[in-house]
Amino acid sequence: MSAAVAIPHDMEPHPVTGMYNGKFGLWLFLASEVMLFGALFSSYVLLRMGAPEGTWPKHGAEILNVPLATFNTVVLITSSVTMVMAWAALKMNNIARGQLFLTVTFLLAGAFLVVKYFEYSEKFNHFEVWLKEPMVVDGNSVSSIRGHLAKDCPPLTKETHIRAFAIPEFILLDPDAPAGSKEHPPTLRIDGGNIRRISDFGPAHSTFLATYFTLTGLHGLHIIGGMVVILYFMLTGSRFAQKRPDKYADRIECTGLYWHFVDLVWIFLFPVLYLL
Amino acid sequence: MSKHDTHADHHHEELPFWRKYIFSVDHKVIGVQYTITALVFLMFGFALMMIMRWQLAYPGQPIPFIGKYLGDTIALDGILSGDGYNAFGAMHGTIMVFLAIVPLGVGGFGNYVLPLQIGAPDMAFPRLNMASYWIYLPGGIIMLASFFMPGGAANSGWTSYAPLSVIATTGQTMWLLGMVFLITSSLLGSVNFIVTAVQLRAKGLSFFRLPFFVWAQLVTSFLLLLAFPPLEAAAVLQLMDRVAGTSFFMPTGLVVSGVEQAHLSGGGSPLLWQHLFWFLAHPEVYVLILPALGIISEIIATNTRKPLWGYKSLVYSAIFLGFMSFIVWAHHMFMTGMGTTLSTFFQATTMIISVPSVIILTCLIISLYGASIRFTVPMLFALSFLPMFAIGGLTGLPLGLTASDIHLHDTYYVIGHFHYVVAPGTIFAVFAGIYHWFPKVTGRMMNSTLGRLHWFFSFIFINGVFMPMLFQGMAGILRRQYDQSEQLHGASAQGLSVMVSWSAWLLFVAQIPFIINFFWSIWKGQKVGANPWEATTLEWAAPSPPPHGNFDTVPVVYCGPYEYSVPGKKTDFCPQHVVA
Numbered sequence: 001m002s003a004a005v006a007i008p009h010d011m012e013p014h015p016v017t018g019m020y021n022g023k024f025g026l027w028l029f030l031a032s033e034v035m036l037f038g039a040l041f042s043s044y045v046l047l048r049m050g051a052p053e054g055t056w057p058k059h060g061a062e063i064l065n066v067p068l069a070t071f072n073t074v075v076l077i078t079s080s081v082t083m084v085m086a087w088a089a090l091k092m093n094n095i096a097r098g099q100l101f102l103t104v105t106f107l108l109a110g111a112f113l114v115v116k117y118f119e120y121s122e123k124f125n126h127f128e129v130w131l132k133e134p135m136v137v138d139g140n141s142v143s144s145i146r147g148h149l150a151k152d153c154p155p156l157t158k159e160t161h162i163r164a165f166a167i168p169e170f171i172l173l174d175p176d177a178p179a180g181s182k183e184h185p186p187t188l189r190i191d192g193g194n195i196r197r198i199s200d201f202g203p204a205h206s207t208f209l210a211t212y213f214t215l216t217g218l219h220g221l222h223i224i225g226g227m228v229v230i231l232y233f234m235l236t237g238s239r240f241a242q243k244r245p246d247k248y249a250d251r252i253e254c255t256g257l258y259w260h261f262v263d264l265v266w267i268f269l270f271p272v273l274y275l276l
Numbered sequence: 277m278s279k280h281d282t283h284a285d286h287h288h289e290e291l292p293f294w295r296k297y298i299f300s301v302d303h304k305v306i307g308v309q310y311t312i313t314a315l316v317f318l319m320f321g322f323a324l325m326m327i328m329r330w331q332l333a334y335p336g337q338p339i340p341f342i343g344k345y346l347g348d349t350i351a352l353d354g355i356l357s358g359d360g361y362n363a364f365g366a367m368h369g370t371i372m373v374f375l376a377i378v379p380l381g382v383g384g385f386g387n388y389v390l391p392l393q394i395g396a397p398d399m400a401f402p403r404l405n406m407a408s409y410w411i412y413l414p415g416g417i418i419m420l421a422s423f424f425m426p427g428g429a430a431n432s433g434w435t436s437y438a439p440l441s442v443i444a445t446t447g448q449t450m451w452l453l454g455m456v457f458l459i460t461s462s463l464l465g466s467v468n469f470i471v472t473a474v475q476l477r478a479k480g481l482s483f484f485r486l487p488f489f490v491w492a493q494l495v496t497s498f499l500l501l502l503a504f505p506p507l508e509a510a511a512v513l514q515l516m517d518r519v520a521g522t523s524f525f526m527p528t529g530l531v532v533s534g535v536e537q538a539h540l541s542g543g544g545s546p547l548l549w550q551h552l553f554w555f556l557a558h559p560e561v562y563v564l565i566l567p568a569l570g571i572i573s574e575i576i577a578t579n580t581r582k583p584l585w586g587y588k589s590l591v592y593s594a595i596f597l598g599f600m601s602f603i604v605w606a607h608h609m610f611m612t613g614m615g616t617t618l619s620t621f622f623q624a625t626t627m628i629i630s631v632p633s634v635i636i637l638t639c640l641i642i643s644l645y646g647a648s649i650r651f652t653v654p655m656l657f658a659l660s661f662l663p664m665f666a667i668g669g670l671t672g673l674p675l676g677l678t679a680s681d682i683h684l685h686d687t688y689y690v691i692g693h694f695h696y697v698v699a700p701g702t703i704f705a706v707f708a709g710i711y712h713w714f715p716k717v718t719g720r721m722m723n724s725t726l727g728r729l730h731w732f733f734s735f736i737f738i739n740g741v742f743m744p745m746l747f748q749g750m751a752g753i754l755r756r757q758y759d760q761s762e763q764l765h766g767a768s769a770q771g772l773s774v775m776v777s778w779s780a781w782l783l784f785v786a787q788i789p790f791i792i793n794f795f796w797s798i799w800k801g802q803k804v805g806a807n808p809w810e811a812t813t814l815e816w817a818a819p820s821p822p823p824h825g826n827f828d829t830v831p832v833v834y835c836g837p838y839e840y841s842v843p844g845k846k847t848d849f850c851p852q853h854v855v856a
Contacts, residue, residue: 005397005825014475021400025471036505163521164539204521207543
């Protein structure tokens with residue numbers, strides 16, 4: 001870095017803002033992130049208000065897994081705490097302890113993603129079939145059936161140009177147990193001729209799930225971005241901290257600010273998507 | 277702060293070529309990179325339009341010279357096809373706004389001039405600055421590459437209205453990816469600009485001693501920072517619609533070419549796209565014009581040899597303009613049936629936002645009063661900017677009123693209106709800025725005779741392009757029409773179309789003196805010192821061209837930005853860094 005120009009207020013706070021350059025820049029970046037997620041939350045409100053009757057679940061818990069998400073909320077909040085502890089340790093010149101808490105933060109973020117992976121894959125193995133003529137299942141006449149594909153059901157194919165499942169000749173479906181019972185109704189055979197539309201519980205299923213996958217997917221990308229930065233500091237941090245401990249603590253402070261923001265987004269996502 | 281060794285270490289350090297000119301962290305090199313790249317995109321966007329103008333002037337006739345090289349999908353037998361026309365139109369708008377004008381005004385001039393004007397050695401985050409250029413460039417390349425996709429480039433207009441854009445060919449997916457790059461680039465740039473302008477000001481350079489150019493860049497950066505993310509959100513949602521089969525913008529029961537789209541979940545809202553898009557794209561208008569107003573202010577102050585009239589009014593107006601620009605967006609949507617209550621609200625805010633614009637223009641015009649004006653080439657461009665920006669602004673008022681907008685919406689009147697703001701407005705300001713700061717960048721002046729030729733013919737022909745459009749629009753000719761002569765009212769105004777097209781082609785010819793002048797002056801222009809215009813702001817205190825790190829001694833500021841013709845002084849200008 002010998003060729004670099006010395007930039008004023010790289011480390012010492014500016015009297016107008018009370019912040020060094022990096023911290024001020026990070027707050028500005030977060031302002032823009034607020035606008036990004038703000039636009040998406042606003043879209044959610046508008047789409048939900050304008051949703052045709054019966055296309056939006058009464059609350060997310062009908063479809064989504066609340067216990068797993070609650071567990072993930074605890075994991076993320078804990079990771080925010082360990083992030084602060086890493087910064088505090090570095091401020092007190094305890095580099096080993098700082099690096100340790102950084103590693104814990106990284107592992108907690110990883111745990112969050114693993115749980116998210118199970119949540120996602122559960123959705124992609126769960127199907128809904130919309131019928132042209134209602135069928136009688138368990139004594140009730142229904143126009144759509146939810147369930148898992150039976151073991152001997154021929155595999156479904158996707159039509160690439162319309163990005164949706166092609167209507168097969170027939171499918172074999174193990175319907176979900178009705179609410180309040182654990183007993184699955186027997187396997188159903190549904191003719192392709194009576195299928196209007198078939199979808200897994202992925203983004204294409206409904207606008208609710210589309211919103212869910214877009215918002216949590218974008219949040220997941222932010223988690224991954226944060227993990228990349230934390231991993232970088234886990235690997236290179238000790239050497240940097242030996243040379244310029246104050247500068248290193250500043251960097252971890254900025255990383256932490258970002259990390260708390262990602263955490264905060266989840267604090268909003270959780271009730272909006274799962275509980276409301 | 278190590279003020280003294282700032283300049284000692286780096287002067288003798290020779291960087292390898294690729295670090296000095298390609299992956300440079302010097303704001304001046306990055307500014308020049310932005311300017312040159314954006315000028316190339318400007319030329320490319322102009323070329324697309326010149327081809328479209330052939331179809332509009334002589335519908336159904338083969339394009340001379342280049343028609344046979346465009347390929348069968350764009351121009352079969354040399355005749356521009358409807359799809360080709362749509363793709364060219366969409367890409368002309370996209371390239372001009374996102375790849376040419378914004379990068380010129382902010383990436384180019386902002387990067388080069390802003391740190392110099394505030395007496396900073398560089399931007400606050402030099403490496404971030406480099407990253408924003410190297411994200412902008414791939415974004416542009418992705419946009420251009422979309423011409424080679426099956427089905428050609430994006431063809432749903434630069435506004436990409438859903439559901440048309442969702443069912444469009446793959447070029448649209450490229451457009452969305454390209455936008456994500458450009459948005460990321462401008463996000464990094466705007467963070468850098470704000471931090472630089474706030475934290476890196478030289479000692480004594482308080483906020484109300486900042487040149488108006490810096491204020492304009494500061495407000496622009498806030499607009500970029502806060503208005504672009506909603507478009508990024510919209511682009512993500514549209515990408516999901518196109519790639520993952522979601523229905524954010526696809527309504528229930530949508531029928532395409534007679535086929536009901538039963539595979540879609542439906543329940544989406546096409547209007548949502550328009551709201552998210554215009555939430556960006558209206559502040560974007562001020563992103564296009566504010567840097568231009570900043571450039572023009574500097575040039576007018578320098579060449580009138582007077583302080584700018586109403587400096588504080590200019591600053592407060594720019595801030596108010598920035599704030600208001602966030603709550604006027606739906607005046608682009610009066611015809612969507614969103615309801616009269618909302619329309620009335622947005623009509624009122626639109627009328628309010630015209631007030632600060634008029635204040636800025638009035639201040640600049642009054643600044644000319646009683647001055648002994650130096651008619652230099654940049655000043656000629658600046659002087660012609662003022663009336664043409666006024667035409668652009670005033671023709672916007674009938675569009676902001678719901679009653680008159682019903683007649684004018686989506687006609688050539690709209691095209692004429694916003695091009696008057698952006699083309700004879702911002703592009704003239706960009707030319708003015710290039711002539712004005714060229715001696716700072718290269719240490720040489722641009723040729724004045726060629727410059728005057730460039731200005732005179734550009735001024736004539738650019739009005740020949742856009743003035744007839746206002747009349748065509750009032751005659752009811754629609755903006756996106758492939759062949760207006762098929763309709764009676766269009767056929768009767770066909771003569772104007774021919775005039776517009778010839779003006780556009782001659783406008784291209786008028787740029788040749790500029791291109792020659794630009795390259796000739798780099799090597800052969802008259803050598804000048806640090807301050808050839810006898811200007812007051814800090815960039816003229818640095819050597820021309822400024823070295824890495826900018827100033828020989830760290831400047832300290834003692835007075836306001838435009839201390840010209842102060843009574844009792846020996847010279848008619850008092851530079852900011854000289855003790856009064």
